[in-house]
Each structure stands twice: as structure tokens, then as C-alpha cells.
Amino acid sequence: MTAPATAQRASTTRPRRPRPRVGTFVAILAVLVITVWAGDGIDFDLAPLWTDFGRGWFIIQEFLAPNWDYVGRTIGPFIETLSIAVIATLVGCTIGLAMSLLASRVTTANPILYRASKIFLSVVRSLPDVGYGLLFFAIVGAGSLAGILALIFFNIGIIAKLTSETIDAVDRGPLEAADATGASSLQRARFAVVPMILPNYLSYCLYVFELNIRASVVIGIVGGGGIGSSISVEFARFNYSNVSAIVVLLIVVVFLIDLLSQSVRRRLT
Amino acid sequence: MSAPTRPAPRPRRGAAPRPSAPSRLRYTLTQLGVLVLIIVCIVLVEAKWDRLLEAPALSLNYGGLMIEGLLQNPFSEPYSRYWTDAIGLMLESLQIAWIGTVIGAIFSFPIGFLAASNIAPRGVVIVTRQILNIIRAVPELVLAIAIMLPIFGLGPLAGALAIGVGSIGTLGKLTSEAIEAVPTGPGEATRSSGAQTLQTLRWAITPQILPEVIAFWLYRFEINIRASAILGILGAGGVGSLLAQVFERRDWERIGITLTVIVVVTVIVDQISGAVRHRVISGVPVPIGKAIV
Numbered sequence: 001m002t003a004p005a006t007a008q009r010a011s012t013t014r015p016r017r018p019r020p021r022v023g024t025f026v027a028i029l030a031v032l033v034i035t036v037w038a039g040d041g042i043d044f045d046l047a048p049l050w051t052d053f054g055r056g057w058f059i060i061q062e063f064l065a066p067n068w069d070y071v072g073r074t075i076g077p078f079i080e081t082l083s084i085a086v087i088a089t090l091v092g093c094t095i096g097l098a099m100s101l102l103a104s105r106v107t108t109a110n111p112i113l114y115r116a117s118k119i120f121l122s123v124v125r126s127l128p129d130v131g132y133g134l135l136f137f138a139i140v141g142a143g144s145l146a147g148i149l150a151l152i153f154f155n156i157g158i159i160a161k162l163t164s165e166t167i168d169a170v171d172r173g174p175l176e177a178a179d180a181t182g183a184s185s186l187q188r189a190r191f192a193v194v195p196m197i198l199p200n201y202l203s204y205c206l207y208v209f210e211l212n213i214r215a216s217v218v219i220g221i222v223g224g225g226g227i228g229s230s231i232s233v234e235f236a237r238f239n240y241s242n243v244s245a246i247v248v249l250l251i252v253v254v255f256l257i258d259l260l261s262q263s264v265r266r267r268l269t
Numbered sequence: 270m271s272a273p274t275r276p277a278p279r280p281r282r283g284a285a286p287r288p289s290a291p292s293r294l295r296y297t298l299t300q301l302g303v304l305v306l307i308i309v310c311i312v313l314v315e316a317k318w319d320r321l322l323e324a325p326a327l328s329l330n331y332g333g334l335m336i337e338g339l340l341q342n343p344f345s346e347p348y349s350r351y352w353t354d355a356i357g358l359m360l361e362s363l364q365i366a367w368i369g370t371v372i373g374a375i376f377s378f379p380i381g382f383l384a385a386s387n388i389a390p391r392g393v394v395i396v397t398r399q400i401l402n403i404i405r406a407v408p409e410l411v412l413a414i415a416i417m418l419p420i421f422g423l424g425p426l427a428g429a430l431a432i433g434v435g436s437i438g439t440l441g442k443l444t445s446e447a448i449e450a451v452p453t454g455p456g457e458a459t460r461s462s463g464a465q466t467l468q469t470l471r472w473a474i475t476p477q478i479l480p481e482v483i484a485f486w487l488y489r490f491e492i493n494i495r496a497s498a499i500l501g502i503l504g505a506g507g508v509g510s511l512l513a514q515v516f517e518r519r520d521w522e523r524i525g526i527t528l529t530v531i532v533v534v535t536v537i538v539d540q541i542s543g544a545v546r547h548r549v550i551s552g553v554p555v556p557i558g559k560a561i562v
Contacts, residue, residue, distance in 0.1 A: 130498060
């Protein structure tokens with residue numbers, strides 16, 4: 001290949017590089033600015049990792065030597081945590097299904113009702129589980145009732161969001177069929193919509209149950225009963241090896257429940 | 270499913286008989302099982318159910334106090350201080366969540382490649398996936414109290430690092446799944462033009478997964494905002510510490526203000542993040558007139 005030969009075939013010249021997009025630069029710049037602002041705001045500094053490691057190491061060592069004798073005394077609280085999670089899941093998911101029917105355009109024709117449900121749900125969702133834990137601890141006092149009520153609200157938000165999105169995407173055929181038979185909107189929801197979303201809905205319920213086991217720990221710490229209460233008591237007494245035993249057991253329980261629920265979910269969908 | 274409300278019309282002679290209803294045995298058994306489960310749980314949980322009766326009245330009472338706090342002139346003392354405190358600490362929670370997400374994103378991106386079975390060798394994939402599984406099994410709360418708080422002390426930094434490490438677990442898994450789902454065409458094209466492995470990853474794989482991965486990052490950011498509030502209650506900075514404080518004092522006016530700030534800021538950030546996610550996934554909306562030119 002000689003130089004003149006390439007010159008002749010002008011059509012095979014390299015295509016021009018696309019111009020860099022301004023939007024990309026702006027986005028990257030914005031991310032950098034926010035990161036610097038946030039890092040500055042929380043005094044980001046990794047130096048403690050080597051300067052203060054000794055202080056932490058003492059505690060980490062206790063965590064590495066769990067006190068297995070303590071495990072026997074945690075069975076009661078663990079059963080309480082599981083019971084809290086089961087009750088909250090059942091109640092929360094039932095209310096959540098009703099809310100999700102209200103919060104989907106497919107099942108709710110009234111625009112005001114639809115909007116109101118959407119706004120209500122996004123408010124319910126924006127409060128973290130711990131917020132509900134503190135709230136119900138203050139209203140009904142310490143104990144598992146506070147935990148159950150907190151988890152119910154936490155579940156309504158999640159279930160209603162996931163399920164209403166599923167309802168939005170539902171196949172329109174059965175709906176038209178129900179309409180053609182003169183079904184009321186309630187009958188339409190019950191016999192056309194619910195059967196179609198049921199497998200997904202049940203799978204979300206199991207997912208929420210998994211979340212509840214984890215969340216009930218946090219809610220227990222703020223006074224909602226169950227294993228979380230044991231963690232916070234042992235933590236306050238600096239019995240880190242007891243905390244560690246609970247945590248190890250907790251990870252095992254969470255893992256087993258995840259496995260179980262995932263195998264059921266796989267069969268459902 | 271439900272019993273017919275009217276007796277079925279007698280079949281005419283010659284007409285096909287009505288099909289018999291499908292068996293409901295499994296359905297009934299499941300219902301019974303769930304019922305038994307509920308009863309067992311209600312017995313085991315030992316909740317003070319009688320408190321449930323007082324709860325509605327109390328909630329109304331407390332709710333009234335919270336609304337009273339909200340309706341006070343927010344520019345008069347001490348309410349102006351309550352509002353600025355809550356907003357300042359909520360911003361700190363956002364900062365914690367952001368830094369946590371950035372840490373998670375930076376580390377999970379290369380880890381995602383190592384955990385993708387179509388990129389990394391088998392041994393590396395198995396080891397990386399196990400590490401990710403372990404991280405995901407440990408709740409952030411435990412990471413915070415067991416490792417970060419002892420080393421970094423009480424404060425927002427410990428919270429941000431706990432959230433960051435926790436984010437690596439989920440983001441790494443999602444990233445690796447996105448990489449495994451990528452079509453092989455662009456990778457073959459770059460390799461046939463003489464690209465090395467790293468160049469293939471950079472120019473064939475990354476552009477294909479980037480929108481999805483950025484959407485995961487934003488989604489995780491939304492989750493992390495809520496997580497940072499939780500960690501605050503243990504003393505890891507942010508609005509959670511204020512929340513625990515005002516609840517301890519049963520200062521309902523302040524509780525109302527703080528909860529309102531949390532709800533409003535979370536909803537706003539969720540909306541922004543959702544809009545950006547949508548834009549990243551589905552691209553720039555092209556006006557029809559321009560598209561032809």
C-alpha cells in the first residue's frame with residue numbers, strides 16, 4: 001500500500017471522533033462537587049484505620065471469640081423475633097394488597113383516589129423502619145407490640161409499591177373480559193386482576209418476610225422486642241462476645257430463611 | 270373461586286354438562302396452615318395486646334402535638350433552631366449516604382468484573398462471589414457496631430464506611446449480573462480489531478453495562494439514605510441521632526418537625542434520583558421534529 005493509493009480511496013478515511021457531550025461533563029462535575037461537599041461535611045479521613053486501629057482491635061477480638069454459652073438464652077428472643085415478623089408480614093401484606101389496588105390506574109378509575117393513595121404511600125415509604133420503631137415505642141411502650149406495628153407500616157409501603165407496579169403492567173385482556181360481563185370494579189379487581197398478580201404478590205410477601213427478620217433487629221434495638229432488644233442490652237453492658245454470638249446466630253437464621261424463601265419464590269414465579 | 274350465588278341452571282337435554290369445579294383441597298389446606306401459623310405466633314409473641322386499644326387515642330393525641338409543633342412560626346425561637354437543626358442533620362445523613370454509595374460504587378465496579386463468569390477465570394469468580402455473599406449476609410448495623418464504631422469512633426464517618434462496605438455486597442452482585450447478561454457481539458468485534466483484554470472491557474463491556482450500573486448506584490443511594498438514619502440511632506451521625514434524642518425526651522413538637530424534615534427531604538431526593546435513573550436508562554427524549562434531521 002502506497003500513499004497515493006490510500007489518497008484515492010477517500011471514502012475509507014477514519015470517521016471523525018464524536019464530539020464530547022457537554023451534558024456528560026456537567027454530570028461528572030456535579031458528582032465530583034457533591035462528593036467533595038459530602039466528604040468535607042462528614043470529615044472523611046481514613047487515617048484512623050492505622051492510627052486508631054489498636055483501639056478497635058480490642059473490641060474486634062472480642063467479636064472474634066463469640067460466647068457460645070450465651071446462645072441458649074437467645075432462643076426465646078429469636079422465637080419472638082420470628083413471630084413478630086410473621087404477624088407483621090401477614091397483616092402488612094394484606095393491607096398492602098388493598099392499598100396497591102387503590103394506587104394503580106388499572107384498578108382505580110377515580111383520579112383523586114388514585115393520586116391520594118400514591119401520595120399516602122410515598123409518605124409511608126419515606127419514613128425509615130426505625131422511625132416507625134421509635135414512634136410506636138413511644139405510643140404503646142416497649143415490647144413486641146411496638147415492633148409488630150412498626151413492621152406493619154414498613155411492609156405496607158414496600159408491598160404496595162411493588163404490587164401496584166405489577167398491576168400497572170398487567171395484561172389488559174382479562175380486564176376487558178371482566179368489563180364485558182358487567183363486573184363491578186371490585187369484582188373486576190378480585191377475579192381479573194388478583195389472579196394475574198398473585199404469584200408476583202406472594203413472592204413479594206416472602207421477600208418482605210426476609211426484610212422483616214433483618215429489620216426486626218433494628219426495631220428491637222429501639223425498643224420493639226425480640227432479638228434486637230437482647231443485642232442492645234448486651235451492647236450496653238459491653239459484653240461484645242455475647243453480641244457476637246447473637247450476631248453469628250442471626251446471620252445463620254437470616255441465611256436459612258433467605259434460602260427457604262428463595263426456593264419457594266422460584267417455584268412461584 | 271367463591272360459591273355461586275345462584276343455583277346453576279338445569280342443563281338442557283343434549284347440552285354439555287357443566288364442568289365440575291376444580292379441587293379446592295390444596296387451597297383450603299394452605300388457608301388452614303396460615304391460620305394455625307398466625308395463632309401460634311400470636312401466642313408466642315407475648316405482646317401486650319391491650320395497649321392496642323389505647324393506641325388510636327394516644328396516636329391522635331401525639332399526632333395533634335406534632336402538628337402543633339409544625340404550625341408554630343418556624344422563624345421564631347426556639348422553633349427556628351429546631352428546623353435548622355433537623356435540616357442540617359438530614360443533610361449530614363444525605364452526605365453519609367452519598368459517601369457510602371461512592372465507596373460502594375468505586376469498589377463494586379472492578380469487583381463486578383471479577384465476579385462475572387464470562388470475564389474472569391472460574392476460580393476467581395467463585396472466591397469473589399463468596400466474599401460478596403458474606404458481605405451481604407452481615408447487616409450494615411453489625412458492620413457499624415462491630416468494626417466501624419470501635420475504629421473510627423462515634424460520628425458520621427463510621428456510618429459512611431459501614432454503609433459503603435455494605436453497598437459493595439449488593440452493587441458487586443448486581444454489576445456482575447449485568448456483565449454476564451451482555452451480548453457477546455461488541456466484545457468479539459473489539460477483539461477482532463486487535464484489542465487486548467483491558468481494552469475489550471473498556472470499549473465493549475463497560476459502555477453496554479454503564480446505564481444499568483449507574484441506575485443501580487442511584488437506587489442504592491436511595492436505600493442508603495434510609496440506612497444512614499438507622500445508623501444514626503447508634504451514634505453514627507446524621508438525623509437518626511437527633512430522632513433518638515427527641516423521642517427519648519418525648520418532645521412531640523420537635524418529633525413532628527424532625528419527622529417532617531425526614532419525609533420531605535427523602536421524597537424530594539427520591540424524585541430527583543428516580544428522574545435521573547429514568548433518564549440514564551431510556552436516554553435523551555428526542556423531539557420528533559429533530560429526529561428526522
